[in-house]
Amino acid sequence: MNSNDVxxxxxxxxxxxxxxxxxxxxxxxxxxxxxxxxNVDGSKRIDKLDADTFMADHKH
Numbered sequence: 001m002n003s004n005d006v007x008x009x010x011x012x013x014x015x016x017x018x019x020x021x022x023x024x025x026x027x028x029x030x031x032x033x034x035x036x037x038x039n040v041d042g043s044k045r046i047d048k049l050d051a052d053t054f055m056a057d058h059k060h
Contacts, residue, residue, distance in 0.1 A: 009038065009045040019051060030054065 006014050016027050031037055035054045038045045 006048065008048045010048060010051070012044065012046070015046040015051060018048065019055070033058075 006018055010018060012024060012027055016022070016024060019027070019030075021027060021030075027035075034057075035046065036050045038047060
């Protein structure tokens with residue numbers, strides 16, 4: 001998925017596609033390991049910049 005195809009604030013489904021993961025369970029593992037989630041009145045979004053930072057921080 002091209003980063004220009006998605007708005008900065010992604011749904012969980014969009015975040016999975018952006019990060020190249022197929023399972024929502026994997027996304028929840030990322031969240032449990034520190035990927036920030038924006039929650040506005042039950043509408044959850046992941047900031048594309050936070051996703052990029054999270055992945056860079058976990059690069060070995």
